[in-house]
Amino acid sequence: MDEFELIRQYFSDLGQDSSGCVELGVGDDCAIVSPPAGQQLVFSIDTLVEGTHFLPGTPPQQIATRLLGATLSDLAAMGARPGFFTLALTLPESDPEWLAEFARPLAQMAERHGVRLVGGDTTKGPLTLTVQVHGWVDRGCALRRDGARPGDAIYVTGTLGDSRAGLESLLRNLPHDDDIAYLQRRFYAPEPRLATAQLLTGQASAAIDVSDGLLADLQHILTASHVGACIELDELPLSPALRRFAGEQKAIEWACSGGEDFEICFTLPPGHEEAVLDSLVHHEVPVWKVGEIRASSGLVVRNSAGEQAVSARGFNHFSEQTES
Amino acid sequence: MDEFELIRQYFSDLGQDSSGCVELGVGDDCAIVSPPAGQQLVFSIDTLVEGTHFLPGTPPQQIATRLLGATLSDLAAMGARPGFFTLALTLPESDPEWLAEFARPLAQMAERHGVRLVGGDTTKGPLTLTVQVHGWVDRGCALRRDGARPGDAIYVTGTLGDSRAGLESLLRNLPHDDDIAYLQRRFYAPEPRLATAQLLTGQASAAIDVSDGLLADLQHILTASHVGACIELDELPLSPALRRFAGEQKAIEWACSGGEDFEICFTLPPGHEEAVLDSLVHHEVPVWKVGEIRASSGLVVRNSAGEQAVSARGFNHFSEQTES
Numbered sequence: 001m002d003e004f005e006l007i008r009q010y011f012s013d014l015g016q017d018s019s020g021c022v023e024l025g026v027g028d029d030c031a032i033v034s035p036p037a038g039q040q041l042v043f044s045i046d047t048l049v050e051g052t053h054f055l056p057g058t059p060p061q062q063i064a065t066r067l068l069g070a071t072l073s074d075l076a077a078m079g080a081r082p083g084f085f086t087l088a089l090t091l092p093e094s095d096p097e098w099l100a101e102f103a104r105p106l107a108q109m110a111e112r113h114g115v116r117l118v119g120g121d122t123t124k125g126p127l128t129l130t131v132q133v134h135g136w137v138d139r140g141c142a143l144r145r146d147g148a149r150p151g152d153a154i155y156v157t158g159t160l161g162d163s164r165a166g167l168e169s170l171l172r173n174l175p176h177d178d179d180i181a182y183l184q185r186r187f188y189a190p191e192p193r194l195a196t197a198q199l200l201t202g203q204a205s206a207a208i209d210v211s212d213g214l215l216a217d218l219q220h221i222l223t224a225s226h227v228g229a230c231i232e233l234d235e236l237p238l239s240p241a242l243r244r245f246a247g248e249q250k251a252i253e254w255a256c257s258g259g260e261d262f263e264i265c266f267t268l269p270p271g272h273e274e275a276v277l278d279s280l281v282h283h284e285v286p287v288w289k290v291g292e293i294r295a296s297s298g299l300v301v302r303n304s305a306g307e308q309a310v311s312a313r314g315f316n317h318f319s320e321q322t323e324s
Numbered sequence: 325m326d327e328f329e330l331i332r333q334y335f336s337d338l339g340q341d342s343s344g345c346v347e348l349g350v351g352d353d354c355a356i357v358s359p360p361a362g363q364q365l366v367f368s369i370d371t372l373v374e375g376t377h378f379l380p381g382t383p384p385q386q387i388a389t390r391l392l393g394a395t396l397s398d399l400a401a402m403g404a405r406p407g408f409f410t411l412a413l414t415l416p417e418s419d420p421e422w423l424a425e426f427a428r429p430l431a432q433m434a435e436r437h438g439v440r441l442v443g444g445d446t447t448k449g450p451l452t453l454t455v456q457v458h459g460w461v462d463r464g465c466a467l468r469r470d471g472a473r474p475g476d477a478i479y480v481t482g483t484l485g486d487s488r489a490g491l492e493s494l495l496r497n498l499p500h501d502d503d504i505a506y507l508q509r510r511f512y513a514p515e516p517r518l519a520t521a522q523l524l525t526g527q528a529s530a531a532i533d534v535s536d537g538l539l540a541d542l543q544h545i546l547t548a549s550h551v552g553a554c555i556e557l558d559e560l561p562l563s564p565a566l567r568r569f570a571g572e573q574k575a576i577e578w579a580c581s582g583g584e585d586f587e588i589c590f591t592l593p594p595g596h597e598e599a600v601l602d603s604l605v606h607h608e609v610p611v612w613k614v615g616e617i618r619a620s621s622g623l624v625v626r627n628s629a630g631e632q633a634v635s636a637r638g639f640n641h642f643s644e645q646t647e648s
Contacts, residue, residue: 023364027548028469029401029533030366032461035359040347042354045456047412049449077353086369088412088454125373126450130412132369137356145352209353224351 009096010103011087011117018114019083019136031118033084035136041083042142043134044074050127055170060102062188063129068109070211071131072192073262077209079143079201080135082113082194087120090128113194143200143207143266148225150295152205152267155287157193159239160214162186164258165246179241190262196285197264203276207266213257214290215310218265219299231256231291233303256301256310267293333420334427335411335441342438343407343460355442357408359460365407366466367458368398374451379494384426386512387453392433394535395457396516397586401533403467403525404459406437406518411444412454437518467524467531467590472549474619476529476591479611481517483563484538486510488582489570503565514586520609521588527600531590537581538614539634542589543623555580555615557627580625580634591617 012026024032035041048067050056068085075082087106091098110117115133166187169180193209200207206225208217215231222229236255243251268276280287300307336350348356359365372391374380392409399406411430415422434441439457490511493504517533524531530549532541539555546553560579567575592600604611624631 024466024468029398029531030368030404030459030466032402032466033365033367034463035363035365039359041357041359041365043357043410043443044354045410045412045443045445045454047414047445047447047454049414049447049452052448074353078356080354086367086456088369088371090371090373090452119367119369121369121371121454123371123373124376125452128373128414128449128452130369130371130445130454132410132456135354139358142348142354142356144348207353 010099011120014103014107014117015110016114017084017116019081022084022116022118025116025118026120033118038139039136040139040142041134042075042078042080042137043132044071045130045132046071046074047128047130060098061105064102064106065109065189066187067129067131068106069190069192070260070262071133072113072115072194073190073209073211075133075135076192076194076197076264077143077207078135078137079141079197079207080137081198082115083134083136084116084118085110085131085133087117088130089120090123090125092125092127113192137201141201143197143204145206145208145221145224148206148221148227148267148293149269150227150293152269152293153273153289154218154229154231154265154267154291154293156210156214156237156263156265156290157196157285157287158261158263159237159242160210160261160263161242161246161251161254161258162239163190163260163262164254165242169245179245182239182241183245187260190260192262193264193285196280196283196287199279199283200266200276203268203272204266205269207264210261210263210265211259213259214265215256215299221265221267222297222299228294228296228298229291230294230307231299231301233301235288235290237286237288334423335444338427338431338441339434340438341408341440343405346408346440346442349440349442350444355410357442362463363460364463364466365458366399366402366404366461367456368395369454369456370395370398371452371454384422385429388426388430389433389513390511391453391455392430393514393516394584394586395455396437396439396518397514397533397535399457399459400516400518400521400588401467401531402459402461403465403521403531404461405522406439407458407460408440408442409434409455409457411441413444414447414449414452416449416451437516461525465525467521467528469530469532469545469548472530472545472551472591472617473593474551474617476593476617477597477613478542478553478555478589478591478615478617480534480538480561480587480589480614481520481609481611482585482587483561483566484534484585484587485566485570485575485578485582486563487514487584487586488578489566493569503569506563506565507569511584514584516586517588517609520604520607520611523603523607524590524600527592527596528590529593531588534585534587534589535583537583538589539580539623545589545591546621546623552618552620552622553615554618554631555623555625557625559612559614561610561612
């Protein structure tokens with residue numbers, strides 16, 4: 001089967017064009033999109049490399065959900081509605097079975113979140129996957145990193161640290177039980193917090209998705225907003241599975257700097273907390289207050305033992321680093 | 325140096341936002357773009373892999389111009405004006421010297437063509453580079469593949485086959501002379517025919533860029549338009565350097581199926597030929613009539629010896645193929 005047939009067979013008309021903006025998808029030199037009136041385009045590009053981001057031999061289903069989930073999470077961090085995406089796929093060989101197993105969950109996820117695959121490139125080489133997702137926000141309403149102010153409360157969605165525990169269980173090749181199945185699902189199939197984050201537009205002063213670890217990602221907000229912060233370690237949302245798997249101490253450590261949780265960390269000005277919490281009462285994803293923005297620069301963590309300055313070390317592909 | 329600093333140092337504010345649409349570039353979860361009124365967004369994603377698309381040890385300067393040139397050529401094929409681009413860079417190691425040498429010509433080319441780098445991802449792994457370029461077309465005015473009609477003339481820009489000869493000289497490690505320097509430049513630094521193609525909007529019935537070889541790419545037009553074509557072999561534009569390097573016979577073969585020329589192949593309805601040729605009189609890039617669209621399906625080539633049906637074999641990453 002040649003390249004063109006491969007692409008046609010598995011990647012034509014995949015997903016759903018929920019914003020109704022796609023004029024021309026796969027099959028010409030470029031895709032064509034008509035921007036909805038009054039909207040801004042937001043987009044993010046992400047790459048996964050075998051051996052760097054996932055273990056060799058990882059099932060294609062899990063690569064697909066990890067890839068699209070993580071990239072959609074960047075849209076969520078802007079408070080955007082999903083639109084469409086492209087996929088650049090580098091494969092060691094033409095393997096129809098692999099492609100079919102990769103395309104199926106990708107299509108399901110794209111359908112569920114309302115994004116359509118509109119273009120791509122398929123090349124030969126070491127397994128590497130790049131996705132660019134695009135979404136829409138009302139003009140001027142994107143959630144950014146640079147709006148946090150002293151006194152704003154710091155919130156996170158869902159639970160933190162699970163993904164790091166899932167990875168650990170994979171590296172240690174641990175036998176499956178319910179906890180490990182849950183933790184690995186959190187690693188492989190991150191759920192982008194799109195609906196939750198859309199409720200935050202016009203309310204939150206800053207937002208970011210937790211990809212490098214809470215402290216590292218919060219630090220990006222602090223740097224962009226020229227502020228500091230204090231995180232309450234005892235308020236971090238930890239899943240029961242993580243507590244059982246890792247113990248309290250390790251769970252908190254992973255919640256701070258484990259990375260790849262793909263939850264949203266956001267800041268709320270005092271006057272907006274009540275409105276947001278009210279709008280989230282019947283929402284399926286819980287949010288938790290975990291700290292406060294301060295005027296002084298720097299990041300501190302606090303628990304019953306006191307307060308301590310920390311460095312914002314997250315997962316970082318190019319740095320030699322030791323766990324702090 | 326860590327990943328974030330690398331990105332900041334070399335890839336912030338690279339290039340030029342000629343369409344004035346970029347609201348937020350590198351540095352948040354997503355970039356933000358405000359679509360110009362009445363415009364459609366067009367975009368294409370392309371990947372280059374070391375060992376597949378370029379030889380190991382290729383200087384980063386040449387990878388940069390090849391990568392951006394080839395991808396901008398997809399915009400040209402739609403008749404689009406350049407807007408902005410993203411870059412996903414997978415590197416075996418953090419090498420500031422390599423990055424500096426890669427970023428410099430990328431910036432120059434992006435500046436010259438009026439595209440700004442607005443987002444990216446830097447990861448560790450085998451050298452792989454993915455670029456997505458975005459441009460704008462007036463609503464409904466994009467050049468597509470599906471509009472060719474029987475009787476339309478087939479044109480190409482520039483000259484064909486040079487790039488394949490440049491590759492050949494690299495593979496054979498031939499000593500440099502003026503011809504080889506020219507041919508290798510054609511391979512490494514393709515010049516996207518953006519200005520030329522913009523003059524074709526509203527005139528050409530179909531267009532594509534020549535990346536897989538004239539016959540293979542023309543076949544995409546034929547398939548999309550449900551027509552056939554005849555190519556006049558003696559009318560193919562061949563550079564003097566190619567003729568000297570390859571001889572007449574090989575030059576024609578490479579012009580037909582060498583690939584990676586990144587010229588534009590387009591079709592003109594009879595009533596539009598004169599207007600287009602007039603508008604191109606003072607244009608720096610020549611265009612050449614090389615054949616005609618026919619009602620019967622299939623692709624034939626013709627010269628003084630007669631007419632012959634051909635298959636449209638171009639460069640194809642996954643097919644075992646012999647040169648026809």
